Amino acid sequence: MKLVEALTLALSGLSANRLRSALTMLGILIGVGAVILLVAVGTGTSVQIQTQIQNLGSNIVYVYPANQRAGGVSQGFGTGQTLTQGDVDALNDKAQAPDIVTAIPITQAQGIMVYQNQNWFAATSGTTEDFPQVRNYEIAAGAMFTDGDVRNAAKVVVIGQTVVDNLFAGDADAAVGQTIKIQRQSFRVAGVFAPKGSAGLGNQDNIAVVPISTAWAYLTGGRGKNISQIIVEATGSDTVTAAQNEATQILLNRHQIGDPTQADFQTQSQQDILNSFSQITGALTLLLGAIAAISLVVGGIGIMNIMLVTVTERTREIGIRKAIGARRSDILLQFLIESMVLSGLGGVLGILVGTGLAAWLGSAAPRIAGGSLPPPVVSVPSVLLAFGVSVGIGLFFGIYPANRAAVLNPIEALRYE
Amino acid sequence: MADEHQGAPESTAIIELEDVSKVYRMGKVEVQALKGVSLRVGAGEFIAIMGASGSGKSTLMNIIGCLDLPTSGRYLLDGVDVRRLDDNQLAAVRNRKIGFVFQSFNLIPRSSALHNVEMPLIYAGLGAGRRRRAMAALEAVGLSERARHQPNELSGGQQQRVAVARALVTEPAILLADEPTGNLDSESGLEIMRLMAELNAQGRTIVLITHEADLAAFARRVVRLRDGEVVSDEPSERRWEVSV
Numbered sequence: 001m002k003l004v005e006a007l008t009l010a011l012s013g014l015s016a017n018r019l020r021s022a023l024t025m026l027g028i029l030i031g032v033g034a035v036i037l038l039v040a041v042g043t044g045t046s047v048q049i050q051t052q053i054q055n056l057g058s059n060i061v062y063v064y065p066a067n068q069r070a071g072g073v074s075q076g077f078g079t080g081q082t083l084t085q086g087d088v089d090a091l092n093d094k095a096q097a098p099d100i101v102t103a104i105p106i107t108q109a110q111g112i113m114v115y116q117n118q119n120w121f122a123a124t125s126g127t128t129e130d131f132p133q134v135r136n137y138e139i140a141a142g143a144m145f146t147d148g149d150v151r152n153a154a155k156v157v158v159i160g161q162t163v164v165d166n167l168f169a170g171d172a173d174a175a176v177g178q179t180i181k182i183q184r185q186s187f188r189v190a191g192v193f194a195p196k197g198s199a200g201l202g203n204q205d206n207i208a209v210v211p212i213s214t215a216w217a218y219l220t221g222g223r224g225k226n227i228s229q230i231i232v233e234a235t236g237s238d239t240v241t242a243a244q245n246e247a248t249q250i251l252l253n254r255h256q257i258g259d260p261t262q263a264d265f266q267t268q269s270q271q272d273i274l275n276s277f278s279q280i281t282g283a284l285t286l287l288l289g290a291i292a293a294i295s296l297v298v299g300g301i302g303i304m305n306i307m308l309v310t311v312t313e314r315t316r317e318i319g320i321r322k323a324i325g326a327r328r329s330d331i332l333l334q335f336l337i338e339s340m341v342l343s344g345l346g347g348v349l350g351i352l353v354g355t356g357l358a359a360w361l362g363s364a365a366p367r368i369a370g371g372s373l374p375p376p377v378v379s380v381p382s383v384l385l386a387f388g389v390s391v392g393i394g395l396f397f398g399i400y401p402a403n404r405a406a407v408l409n410p411i412e413a414l415r416y417e
Numbered sequence: 418m419a420d421e422h423q424g425a426p427e428s429t430a431i432i433e434l435e436d437v438s439k440v441y442r443m444g445k446v447e448v449q450a451l452k453g454v455s456l457r458v459g460a461g462e463f464i465a466i467m468g469a470s471g472s473g474k475s476t477l478m479n480i481i482g483c484l485d486l487p488t489s490g491r492y493l494l495d496g497v498d499v500r501r502l503d504d505n506q507l508a509a510v511r512n513r514k515i516g517f518v519f520q521s522f523n524l525i526p527r528s529s530a531l532h533n534v535e536m537p538l539i540y541a542g543l544g545a546g547r548r549r550r551a552m553a554a555l556e557a558v559g560l561s562e563r564a565r566h567q568p569n570e571l572s573g574g575q576q577q578r579v580a581v582a583r584a585l586v587t588e589p590a591i592l593l594a595d596e597p598t599g600n601l602d603s604e605s606g607l608e609i610m611r612l613m614a615e616l617n618a619q620g621r622t623i624v625l626i627t628h629e630a631d632l633a634a635f636a637r638r639v640v641r642l643r644d645g646e647v648v649s650d651e652p653s654e655r656r657w658e659v660s661v
Binding site for chain 1: 583
């Protein structure tokens with residue numbers, strides 16, 4: 001029997017029980033739709049996090065002090081105080097590190113900011129005038145502080161949009177030139193960073209940067225000239241590894257450490273961070289997909305159930321077909337194709353519904369969740385896979401009922417009422 | 418099929434049963450449905466197999482129709498020993514050599530008359546000319562104008578004529594009719610029997626299974642079964658020629 005005839009036969013069988021076929025398809029539709037949608041949400045999250053990591057600055061290598069140990073007990077990430085301004089200067093030496101454009105030191109300070117009767121809490125970093133270039137920040141109003149400000153430990157600050165929102169009711173131009181207090185010290189607002197967006201990695205607009213010398217003098221509470229990280233910018237995306245190696249070698253030499261495993265600092269490239277986040281989001285996507293796949297299996301069982309009913313109902317028809325010369329394989333094919341059409345059609349509808357919902361969620365996400373929900377990204381492989389799996393489910397769950405039909409004894413089948 | 422012939426047949430025997438027995442197991446009880454039946458049907462014969470219910474005529478029909486295999490004995494259909502055939506070959510034999518007409522018509526519901534008649538040709542793997550042959554078969558039973566109708570839109574007599582067309586479409590060696598008038602009023606029943614007689618007059622071999630003596634009278638030869646044995650085998654009076 002030819003495939004075309006088997007297909008027409010299957011379609012006429014399905015259209016004979018339209019409601020039943022539709023309900024059975026619904027099971028697969030929901031399963032496939034759920035897989036597409038949830039995998040799209042997972043992929044969307046992954047894409048967004050990647051974009052944000054790119055936004056942290058391109059071609060970046062981070063250098064952190066190694067974990068400080070006290071009596072063999074690690075004191076936690078970045079607790080050591082092994083990085084110095086001398087290290088930063090050495091990394092900026094083109095002769096030693098040709099693949100490094102700029103290295104900037106960061107020291108972290110914290111404190112309540114006050115402007116008139118408003119107050120706000122933001123992470124305050126001490127750094128140098130190269131900070132916007134390295135971390136991909138644009139200046140929206142005013143200007144970045146200068147190297148002169150760094151030399152003179154000027155009490156100036158550049159703030160992010162979130163700080164402006166909370167202290168100056170969102171008016172960036174009004175903020176420039178005003179004086180705010182950080183840890184009860186007065187700082188003049190020199191400039192405002194353009195917004196970079198939030199979500200995922202935390203709010204990148206809730207920042208304030210001051211000259212590092214100023215931070216050491218007024219904000220870090222006499223902890224000395226501590227540098228909590230050095231951010232190194234490589235000359236290009238293909239020189240990140242070279243820059244990372246140069247930074248490691250320079251610091252090993254300066255700290256007089258021969259064995260790299262004993263280093264009192266650690267480096268991490270953006271790629272390293274991307275990799276670890278991809279692992280997390282990959283696992284998340286897999287988990288979401290697996291949960292959705294359960295509903296796909298339930299849909300498959302629905303197909304098997306209805307196919308068993310169909311075979312029983314059509315026992316007599318099967319007997320007739322066998323009497324007029326249908327072979328076992330003909331009967332098997334007829335019911336297999338019927339169940340595969342059922343699941344394949346359900347799969348196609350599920351793909352339409354899933355992508356439709358994903359698109360709707362993408363457009364409605366900002367309204368619903370205020371930006372905390374990343375727009376779903378439907379990937380072509382997940383669509384193809386979903387379709388293949390749905391047809392496969394029809395095949396898998398159709399085999400048992402179809403085989404039951406194929407091995408029916410024609411005499412008994414003809415006698416069946 | 419020439420190599421499957423079991424020696425050259427002396428005459429043109431279509432059906433040759435030699436000492437055929439059939440034993441069923443129903444739980445622990447063995448039921449002997451046929452006890453050594455021997456029967457020879459030549460090409461072009463119109464034979465009626467008669468018997469009360471339980472006489473074994475249904476079992477005999479199933480064996481002649483290759484729906485079932487004998488427990489012992491030999492059955493040659495058109496010279497082929499069916500006991501040597503596997504499931505697929507039996508299906509092919511049913512498809513090409515036997516045309517079934519059942520008491521309850523047994524048309525496929527929700528399929529047009531034409532599609533029902535086409536079906537054996539589909540299973541025969543025929544592509545080209547299928548529709549034309551099906552139409553010709555419907556025309557032969559006088560139902561070409563009902564080709565697009567579904568079984569539930571046809572009268573009982575018309576449904577049975579569609580069934581006859583379906584049985585004939587593959588040009589089978591025998592037409593096997595099991596109580597073909599059992600579900601029909603006497604008028605339609607008579608029509609079907611006349612159709613059978615006509616087909617036989619055109620040279621078609623017909624085996625009619627029935628318990629009604631009136632119907633058996635349409636055949637040229639009547640075989641009576643009782644308790645799984647042939648009790649008589651004699652020519653019929655062919656009353657139908659008078660009654661037509």
